[in-house]
Amino acid sequence: MKRRNNDKKIVILGSYNSGKTTTLENICDKKANIDYNDTTIALDYGNTIIEGKKVHVFASPGQERFKFMREILSLGLNGSIVVIDSSKGLTSTDKNIITNLNSNNIPYVVFANKQDICPVDLNHGGIIKAPIIATVAKEGKGVKYGLKVLMDLVEMRGSKERR
Ligand SMILES: Nc1nc2c(ncn2[C@@H]2O[C@H](COP(=O)(O)OP(=O)(O)OP(=O)(O)O)[C@@H](O)[C@H]2O)c(=O)[nH]1
Numbered sequence: 001m002k003r004r005n006n007d008k009k010i011v012i013l014g015s016y017n018s019g020k021t022t023t024l025e026n027i028c029d030k031k032a033n034i035d036y037n038d039t040t041i042a043l044d045y046g047n048t049i050i051e052g053k054k055v056h057v058f059a060s061p062g063q064e065r066f067k068f069m070r071e072i073l074s075l076g077l078n079g080s081i082v083v084i085d086s087s088k089g090l091t092s093t094d095k096n097i098i099t100n101l102n103s104n105n106i107p108y109v110v111f112a113n114k115q116d117i118c119p120v121d122l123n124h125g126g127i128i129k130a131p132i133i134a135t136v137a138k139e140g141k142g143v144k145y146g147l148k149v150l151m152d153l154v155e156m157r158g159s160k161e162r163r
């Protein structure tokens with residue numbers, strides 16, 4: 001990956017099977033996956049251009065045994081999308097991820113995914129300190145809008161830091 005100064009790095013996190021790979025596939029123009037039997041075992045990568053800026057998007061594996069990949073992929077990130085399976089709610093993995101993002105002050109959005117099988121329940125006990133966006137990743141619903149919301153947060157962070 002060629003990363004220029006203005007390029008942004010976004011990492012998609014969340015529990016096993018929540019829809020991270022599907023989300024990446026719906027927001028990126030170019031993409032590659034490393035998976036086995038349809039579950040991500042290393043990473044997914046894709047990129048897209050938003051308002052003239054290149055955005056590199058990585059999706060982590062959800063299985064707990066690949067937690068180390070989540071940590072490697074998160075190095076130097078500008079922002080994160082946490083994809084939750086709304087039919088399961090917030091898992092302990094999701095809670096750990098969100099707590100980490102909160103304490104490191106990283107811009108993020110939460111995708112309440114699989115709204116087609118479970119209509120929105122946005123009351124997640126108050127730990128989410130970020131916009132929650134209803135998505136149906138497999139139909140591409142809400143995902144591009146959600147990325148745009150995240151990129152606005154990332155931009156706001158950048159302009160605060162430049163002040
Ligand atoms: N009903 C429904 N199914 C979805 C949606 N998004 C993804 N899926 C399905 O959920 C399953 C898992 O999707 P993936 O995108 O592979 O999930 P993942 O989070 O990358 O999974 P891991 O990499 O194994 O953690 C697949 O069968 C998808 O087709 C959605 O919005 N609605």
Ligand SMILES: [Mg+2]
Pocket residue numbers: 020021022039040059060061062
């Ligand atoms: Mg995956």
